[in-house]
Structures are given as structure tokens and as C-alpha cells.
Amino acid sequence: MNRDMREPGWFASGGGDMGERIRGHDWAATPLGPPERWPHALHLSLGICLNSSFPIAIYWGPGLHLLYNDGWSPIPGKRHPHALGQPAHLVWPDIWPIVGPQFADVIASGRGYSTADQHLPMTRSGRLEESYWDYSFTPITGDDGRVAGILNQGHEVTDRVFERQRHALLLPLADRLRAIDDADAIAAAAVDALGAHLGCARAGYAEMDLAAGTYTVTHNWRRDADVAELRGTHALGAFGVDLHDALSTGAVFAVDDALEDRRVAGRPVAERYRAAGIRAGLVVPVLKGGQYAAAIFVHDDAPRCWTNHHETLLSSVAERIWEERGRARSARSLRESEGRYRLIFEQANDIIFTADLTQTITAANPAAGAALGVPPDALTGRSIAEFVAPDDLARTSGMLRRKLAAGGTTRYEVPVIGKDGASMRWDINSSLAIDDAGQPTGLHAIARDVTERHAHEESQRRLINELNHRVKNMLALVQALAMQSFKGDRPVEESQAGFQARLAALASAHDLLTREKWEGATLQEIVGAAVLPLAPERDRVAIGGPAVALAPKLAVSLVMAFHELATNAIRYGALAGEAGAVDVHWDRLPGGRLAIGWHERGGPPVAPPARRGFGLRMVERVLAKDLAAKVAIDFPATGFSCLIEAPLPAPAAGIAA
């Protein structure tokens, strides 16, 4: 360097804007005096200062008068350039309580001082701002060996500090929120952490319902119980249209001091602020798909200078809340939907199971377990082959191959080996389970136990067959009755009457059985049904005996037999005249036998017929065959008699014996 450093005014050029200002300053009017008389140490220091691209200031003399370079000039904000040459305590009244003692220490001790992340609440651009600094104070020794001035190097680290603080809040908060699965609890935990972090009066999170024109705050953090609650659902414009308009376009709404802010002070909404104890407030919206979806807010009961750092912090917390609430809600709806389907699965009457492509069961519902006689959990891992006969398994496997080749669903019936080896029939409806890549991974199946339906259909078919058989037999019987009734040379009218009477007897036998639900009839009923309709007067027929129950087929045969006896009595016997009577009586005999007696008396004189007609032949045949009875027919002159002795028939079900 050619310049003579000792020469007064060596900084006649250079030093940028501040070099210019220092040269133009009226130093003679200050305690530093004209630069020509400045001590060498000051010249030297100032040279370093003005040539440095790092922010450097020099505080010189007992009054700590300020000189600084271009790098340093933004630091004092609006105080630049008037700060030049001013004593430190006048330049920095706002931070003097902090930096004043630091200056004093350096001067007194002669040792340098440095600090990092120093908090300095500084008034810049008219607002008291929170700012953070890394800086050092280096003593400059004068000719007398004492500290004559202080070299200050420093730079603002507010951004870095805020960012670190934000991370210190957000990282653990994110972990905490992830562990919460209730959407409202997530918002509450987040605003509690935010409120405590900022040390403000209130913090809250609101979700918008634009359609309803409301927002809802489910929880707000309050520094203490004196801070009013803002929980609840409110109209969107409750805190002024300005606020709502700003937020709905995605802009932040910051009020440093409600008493000064023109959007609040002197307006109707001011009362709202006052009532809620809001002196300062910051609200940051969350926009989703361009829609104003939610907002996060912090309030304080004292004026506060909100910066972009606060906005960033609130915005980060709000985004985190939104994301975690979304996660919690979808997890909840997934849980609910899973619960619903689980319930269907658990409670379905239908059998539901899944299997992999090797036909190994991967899940089965209780209905499946109950049908197979295995706990549903124990079915997992077992092969379908265990429950299907080998031939039928080939069919099941064929259906699986068909689905793998052609997709779609299959529906088929398979015989299944059920609980306790019971043979069942399942109607199985199954389709392939496909993974995200479109590859089949297994199958879902819903099966219905159609065993009973099959049995029912089978019994239905048997019943119809049986009905057909019975009708044909009945027609054959009617045909036989017709042939017997119209045989011989009796007058047609007589034959017709006889045929009709036989049909009537047959019909009354069926009526009797229908009344008894086709379960059988008692002997009393059978004799009554056969004889009473033909008797001229009821008191000429006496019927009696202990209760004996008879099966349906036997009942029909006996009605027909007794009908023939009654017909004979009317035509030739006791009921042919005016005075005769018939006595039908039965008794149980020792040895499980039954004796039935048919006795006629008081009728016309009786003689044995030359040839037995159909009626008596039938009585003998029917009774001999159906009752395995011994039948004794006699024609004494006093009246016809028929004695029947038979083993007591087994009681028919449902009829009291």
C-alpha cells in the first residue's frame, strides 16, 4: 500500500458510501474533534472498518461515538445515516439495557466480548422487533494504553434463530401428533404447543364451513384462566370483513396493536377485540385446492410485532395440523369401514372365506366355522381339500382355473364334508382377489348352505310322487268300487245308489282323517263315520267301546268295511224294518287282542244268503288282511252277527289310545 497511513485524512477516497459520509461529516462539532487530530489507533481501525466487506462499526471515545461501514449501515434501520457520529446510548436506547453493560465490561476489563444468538428487541421501521445477533466487541487500545474505542463486528441471525426455534417446536410436535388418532385432539395438542412456545395469550385452530358461513374452533390454548374462551362455532365475519377477506384470498392477517390498527380501531369490530382481550393478533389461513379451508391464530393481550417468522411458524403448524387431522380422519373412516365389514363378516349367516391360489384358507367367518365344526381361526392355514371329497375337489380346482384364465366369478354347488362328517351342500359364489398390479392373489368366496333346501326339494319330489301314487290308487279303488257296484243284474238305479253310498263312505273316511291331520282315527270315529250317515234313526244304532287308535290306511279300510255291514243291515237286516237295532261294541281282550262285535236284532227273519255278495266278501277280506283278524259271520234267525277278533293294532301317533 502506497498511502501513508500516518497522514491525516488518508481515507480521502474509497470506503464506499460511508467513506463519503465520514469525509463529509462535521467532526469538529463532535467530541472526536477534526480527523486530523484523531489518534493513530482510530485511523488504523477506521481504515480496517471502511475496507472491510463485513459489517463493522467503531464506537470511539468516552461517549462511544459511532462510525460504521456500508456493511453495517442497514443494522440500525431508520437510524442510518443519522447515527453517524452519535453516542451509542443515543443510537441504541432500545437495546441499551443489554448492550450498555457489555460496552462497560469491555472498557473496564480491556478484554474482547462476543456473543451469539443475542436477543435484541430492536425498534426498526417504527416497530419494536424481536431480533437476534452474533456480534463481538473488540477493545481498541489508545496511545495511553487504555481502551479508547470498541470495534464491533456483527451480523443479524434472526432468520437462523427463528428457523431453529421453529424446528425445535415442529419436530417433536410432528412426532406427538402422529401418535394421536383423534382429529380434535391433534389440533388441541398443536395449538397448546404453539401458544406455550410463543408465550402469547391465546392460540387456536379453526376449520371453515364456507357453505354454512361459519368456522369452528374446537379448542384454544389460553395462557391462564383469565383469557376468554373462543371455542365454538362462529360466523365467518365475526372478527371483521377485512380479516375474512384477507384470509379467504390466502393472505395473512396481522394486527400488531388493535388500538392503532386502522382495520380495527374505531370500527365496530374493535369492541369484539376488546371483549376477547385481543390487543395483538396473527391469523394465517390454510388454503386447500384454492379454497379457504382452515386458519390458525395467536392472540396477545399486549401489542406485539408479528414478523414473517411468526407467519412461517403458524403456517407450518397449521399445515401439520391439517395433514395429521386428514390422516386421523381417514384412519378413523378406514377403521369404521373395516369395523362395518368385519361386523358383516362376523355376523353373516352366509359362509364367507378367502383362500390363496393353492386353495389354502386365509380367513373364514364364524358361519364357516360353525358349518365345518372348526373355530374360524383354526380354519386359517387349512386346505379346502380337507372339506371336499376328491372328485368334487377336482371340480373346485377347475372353477379356480377357469377364473384364472377368464376372470369373473363362478357359482356352483359343491358337496362339503361339514361338522361331525355331516354331508352338506354349499352354493359357492367366488371371485379372484386381485392385487394392485392386477395379479390374482387368491379368492373370495361366499357360500350358502343349501343342504336343507336340497333335502326340502327332495322331500317335495317324493311327496309329489307319493301324491300321484295315492291318487292313482284311489282311482283304482274307485274303479273297483264301480265295477263291484254295477256287477250283476240289479236295477241300474240300485247300483248307482250303492256306488254313490260307497263313494260317500270313502269321502267321509277321508274327511275324518283330514280332521285328524291324517294322523289316524279312533275306532269310535271310524264306526260312527261308516254307520251313522246310513242309520234311519240314531237311537237304533248303539256304538261303544274303549278308545282304540288306528292308523290312517286301516281307518279307511274299516270305514269301507263297516259301510258294507251297515248297507247290508239296511237292505236285508235289522235296519230294513221299522223296529230293529244294531249294536256295535268292542273290547280289549287279555293278551293284547281286540274283539269287535256287530249284532243285529229286531229285524226281519234272517237266513244265510245263497252266495255272499261283495259287501260281506269285502268285510272278510279287508278285516282279515288289514287287521289280521279272525272274522266270524253268522246268520241266526234273531239277526245277523259279525264277530271280529284281531291283535290290538299299534297305536297311531298323535291319537290318544
Place this chain on the structure above:
Amino acid sequence: MTGPRAGTRVLIVEDEPIIAMTAEDIIEEMGCIVAGSAATLEQATALAAAGGFDVAMLDINLNGETSLPVAAALHAAGTPFVFTTGYGSAGPGSDFSGVEVVKKPYRAIDLACALGRLAR
């Protein structure tokens, strides 16, 4: 007339007495002889074993029992027979697919023709 020769001996197996009696009358009216009339499987088995008849008519259902054992015995003995039944399509089974079935209710002439085809 395509009925059996007069004097043909017929075994009747029929569980319904009234129908059996009528069948007996029909057989007699066509000039044949009722060689026996059984109403149960037991009676039918005994009569079939005893023989003394040329042809037989078997009711398939004997009060819930099938008369197929009798059919088998007749077949073994080379005695021709017909089935009678009220069942519709349900026949006696493939073992006797060649045996004529006379469906109830049958007319006298149906029975006569069926027995006539046997005896010829």
C-alpha cells in the same frame, strides 16, 4: 280277444283288498283261474315259491314294501309276470326293464291284453 288262454292260472299280488277282489273277478270273467291272491310280501313270497300258476301280476308297492324280491324269484323260475302300479314314471328298476307295467287304474281289457302277451 287278445287275452290269455282260458284256464290260465294267475297269481295275484295286490295289497288293496277291494282292488284284489276286483282283479279276481276280472281274471275269472276272462275265463282264467285265480291260482292265489297275496296281499303282503310274505304271502306273495310263499305263494310264488309254492308255484301252481302260469303267470303273475305284481303290485310293486305292498303296503310300503317293494315286491321286487318276488319278481326276482319269478324271473329265476322262468314264470312270466306283469307289474301293476299306481306310480307314474318311477318304474321297478333296470333289472326288470323288459317287464310290462300295467298302470293303475287299469281297465279289464288292459290287464287281459298284458296277461295275454305273457301267456302266448
